[in-house]
Amino acid sequence: MSNNKYFLDGMKQSKLFSKTRKEGPKDEVSKNANLLIRAGFINKEMAGVYSYLPLGLRVMKKIEDIIRDEMNMIGGIEMKTSIMQNKEVWEKSNRWDDAVVDNWFKTKLKNGGEVGLSFTNEEAYSNILKQYVSSYNDLPLYPYDFKSIFRNEARSKSGILRGREFYWKALYSFSKDEKEHEEFYEKTKIAYKNIFSRAGIGDLTYLTFASGGSFSKFSHEFQAITNAGEDTIYLDEKSGIAVNKEVYTDEILESLNLKKDKLVEKKAIEVGNIFSLGTRFSEPFDLKYKNEKGEQKLVIMGSYGIGLGRLMGTIVEILSDEKGLVWPVSIAPYKVHIVELLSNNTKVKETAEKLFETLVKEGVEVLYDDRDSRAGEKFNDSDLIGIPVRVVVSEKGIEKGEFEIKLRKDGKVLSLKENDILDFVNQYK
RNA sequence: CGGAGUGUAGUGUAACGGUAGCAUUCGUGCUUUGGGAGCAUGCGAUCCGGGUUCGAAUCCCGGCACUCCGACCA
Numbered sequence: 001m002s003n004n005k006y007f008l009d010g011m012k013q014s015k016l017f018s019k020t021r022k023e024g025p026k027d028e029v030s031k032n033a034n035l036l037i038r039a040g041f042i043n044k045e046m047a048g049v050y051s052y053l054p055l056g057l058r059v060m061k062k063i064e065d066i067i068r069d070e071m072n073m074i075g076g077i078e079m080k081t082s083i084m085q086n087k088e089v090w091e092k093s094n095r096w097d098d099a100v101v102d103n104w105f106k107t108k109l110k111n112g113g114e115v116g117l118s119f120t121n122e123e124a125y126s127n128i129l130k131q132y133v134s135s136y137n138d139l140p141l142y143p144y145d146f147k148s149i150f151r152n153e154a155r156s157k158s159g160i161l162r163g164r165e166f167y168w169k170a171l172y173s174f175s176k177d178e179k180e181h182e183e184f185y186e187k188t189k190i191a192y193k194n195i196f197s198r199a200g201i202g203d204l205t206y207l208t209f210a211s212g213g214s215f216s217k218f219s220h221e222f223q224a225i226t227n228a229g230e231d232t233i234y235l236d237e238k239s240g241i242a243v244n245k246e247v248y249t250d251e252i253l254e255s256l257n258l259k260k261d262k263l264v265e266k267k268a269i270e271v272g273n274i275f276s277l278g279t280r281f282s283e284p285f286d287l288k289y290k291n292e293k294g295e296q297k298l299v300i301m302g303s304y305g306i307g308l309g310r311l312m313g314t315i316v317e318i319l320s321d322e323k324g325l326v327w328p329v330s331i332a333p334y335k336v337h338i339v340e341l342l343s344n345n346t347k348v349k350e351t352a353e354k355l356f357e358t359l360v361k362e363g364v365e366v367l368y369d370d371r372d373s374r375a376g377e378k379f380n381d382s383d384l385i386g387i388p389v390r391v392v393v394s395e396k397g398i399e400k401g402e403f404e405i406k407l408r409k410d411g412k413v414l415s416l417k418e419n420d421i422l423d424f425v426n427q428y429k
Numbered sequence: 430c431g432g433a434g435u436g437u438a439g440u441g442u443a444a445c446g447g448u449a450g451c452a453u454u455c456g457u458g459c460u461u462u463g464g465g466a467g468c469a470u471g472c473g474a475u476c477c478g479g480g481u482u483c484g485a486a487u488c489c490c491g492g493c494a495c496u497c498c499g500a501c502c503a
Contacts, residue, residue, distance in 0.1 A: 022453070022465070023441050027495050047495065102430095103502080120503090154430055154501065161503095168503060221503095230502090273503070307503040342462050376464035383464090394463065404463095 010360035011054075011334065013369040016040075018053045020381045031228060032313035033159025035325055039384045041333075048156025048164035050309070055385065058333035060167065063308050064146055066198045066330065067169050070191040074184070076142045076171050081124040083148060085116040089127045093284045103152045117150040121170045122277065122303065126285040129174060133299065136291050140180055144171030146308070158230065160313040161269060167309055173302040174282075176289065181300045185276065188304050192222050192272050199311060200328030201318050205271060208233050208242040209256060215278025218247070223268035228317040231270055234263040242266075269314045277301040325386030326408055334367040335428040337387035341375050341394040352393040355403070355421070364425050383408070389428050391421070 018040025028034050028044065036042045041056030052060055068078065090096035096116070098104060105117040118124070125143060133139060146169050156164050171188075175181040189207060196205040201224050208221040223233050223242055232245040236258050243258065253260055281287070282299040291297050312331075319326045329335060336359060340352035349370075356368040367387060369378050382390050392404040402415040405424065416424055 019439095019454080020465095021440060026441070027435085029496065044495095149503075151502075155499090157497085163503095166503070170503090270503070305503050310503060344462085374462060374464090374466065376462095376466080379464045381465080392463080396463075 008360045009334075009363070010356060010366040010368060012356075013367060014371050016054060016367075018055060020384050028159060030157075030159035030161065030313075031320065032161060032316040035316055035320055035384075036160065036313075039325055039386070041325075042160065048153060048162065050160055050163065055333040056312075059312055059327065059331050060308055062331040062333075063199060063311055064169070067195055067306060067308070068146075070195050070198075071142075071144050071169070071171055074142070074187045074191050075140075076144045078145060079143050080145045081118070081121050081128070081147065083118050083150075085118055085124065087114050087116065089123050090116065093123050093126075093281055095123065103154075105150045105152050118147065119149055119151045121145070121147070121172065122281045122301070123285075125172045125174075126281045126287050126301070129299075130285050130287050133174065133287060133289055136176055136289050136297075139174055139176045139289055139299065140184065141174040142171060142184070143174075144169060144304075158228065158313070160309040161228070161230075161317075163309060166307050168305055168307045171304040172277075173304070174287075175300045175302070176291070176297065178300060181276065181302055185274065185302055188274050188302075189220065192274065192304075192306075195306065196222060196224070196271060196311075198330050199315060200330060201271075201315055204318060206233070206235055206240055206242045206268075208244050208268070208270075209247060209252070210244040210273070211246050213275065213277075213280075215280060216276040219273060219275030221270045222272040223266075224271050224314050224318065225266050225268050226314065226317045227267050228314075229267040229269040231268050233266050233268045234258075235266050236262050237264060238262065242268075269310065269317070271311050271314050272304075272306040274304045275302065277303055320386070323380075324384030327386045327388060329388045329428055332365075332386070332388050334365045334387050336364055336366045336389045336391060336425055337382050337385070338366060338368040338391050338393060339378050339382055340368070340370055341378070341392065342372065343395040345395045345398070347398055348393060348395050351398055355391065355393060358422070359425060362422060362426070362429075364429055389425065391425075 020040055021038045024034035024038050028037060036056060037044065040053055041059065043051040043053055045051055087096055095101050103119060106114055108114055129141065146167065148165055149168050150165050153162065153164050156162050173181060173184050175184060193202065196202045205222050205224045208223040209218045210221045212218040221244060223231060233242040234248055235242040241258065243253065243256065278300060279298045281301055287299045288296045289299060316325060319328065338352055338356055340348060356366055359366045369382065386408055388408050390406040390408065397403055402417060403421055405414045405416055
């Protein structure tokens with residue numbers, strides 16, 4: 001967003017329809033949804049279903065940009081699979097029947113036919129690529145998409161951490177053989193690490209061994225440590241490797257070379273996971289290629305997911321404080337929050353307006369609190385919304401020829417001359 | 430899907446079976462102007478459907494919704 005010179009990215013708060021609230025809704029216990037609703041980032045529609053308001057959407061898009069960047073760097077190719085799914089396709093892999101998959105949302109066409117709403121993408125990709133993959137020259141392939149996913153969960157909970165409708169990134173790997181698959185699998189571990197670091201929770205997110213399914217001993221989860229978590233993991237703090245409770249056995253610990261007495265039990269949120277699919281889907285879809293010798297071989301698949309809403313919620317759980325949200329610079333809805341204090345001196349508004357225009361022209365993403373409200377309310381709102389850099393424009397500052405800067409993360413305060421403010425703020429672009 | 434609980438203005442809360450009140454938000458006017466100011470004034474609500482009763486937010490039945498615990502999952 002910030003490097004697009006043709007799109008000036010500033011917002012006057014008087015034009016932002018969302019408003020902050022002193023109190024969270026009573027039917028929302030989770031910290032993430034409570035704060036995000038209070039700050040006007042999301043709106044609850046029903047259990048497990050949230051709309052994203054302007055500020056929330058901006059955060060979501062930044063997270064999306066980070067993930068896209070990392071996926072593209074390891075060879076991902078973005079596309080978009082449909083949300084409405086064809087029954088016949090899912091019957092091939094035996095995942096249409098409600099007795100097999102009980103969290104489908106299904107609906108009927110006018111002519112009586114059935115369709116399902118996507119709850120995952122293996123079938124969609126396998127079915128599409130069947131048309132295009134026929135030679136070893138066509139592989140490997142790493143398509144992915146960002147998409148809304150629908151799961152008829154018996155119980156949604158924890159705000160945006162577990163919804164019935166959620167937005168995710170799903171990448172699938174289509175490899176010629178196990179070796180090629182493994183190499184890519186290892187690359188995604190690094191890409192995932194990068195994503196969580198860039199999103200601000202890298203130091204609390206650990207690669208975790210979890211149950212694997214029929215094609216590999218383990219799958220791998222990325223677990224972010226927080227008491228709000230639903231999962232229990234056992235972490236070796238030295239190596240940064242963890243084991244999910246579901247595979248926490250003596251035998252497995254030994255195979256991973258982990259000592260039981262060195263592990264600490266932690267609550268964590270699964271913010272991403274990757275797993276090997278082997279030929280589970282290439283077989284029913286007859287997804288094969290011809291190798292150099294002209295032999296037909298089954299494609300080896302892998303799956304790599306991240307729930308964006310869940311990631312956003314996890315970041316809120318981990319980074320927010322008693323005053324409200326605290327966004328890392330990388331995903332903050334805006335980088336700078338200009339807070340203009342009310343004054344009879346018209347110079348205050350003029351100065352704030354001018355600063356806003358200057359910063360926006362420089363390509364800084366700015367939210368400008370131009371509202372006709374008192375200082376206390378503005379400061380509290382600013383804390384709640386959690387933009388990294390606050391610039392206060394006041395009569396007091398103007399007399400001194402200075403702007404007051406306050407950093408949301410650590411509360412650090414500094415004064416800057418008008419000429420220095422651009423350089424300072426540019427660090428946060 | 431099992432268990433528990435809760436549904437009152439936009440939001441948060443009160444009301445023994447008897448005038449639906451308070452706070453905040455919002456509108457208007459005045460005062461105020463560096464951490465959710467003050468005064469005045471106004472708008473705005475009992476989840477839906479039945480039943481009991483002279484009378485129901487309140488009691489009973491049914492439905493729906495939401496929250497929490499469990500089972501299940503990005």
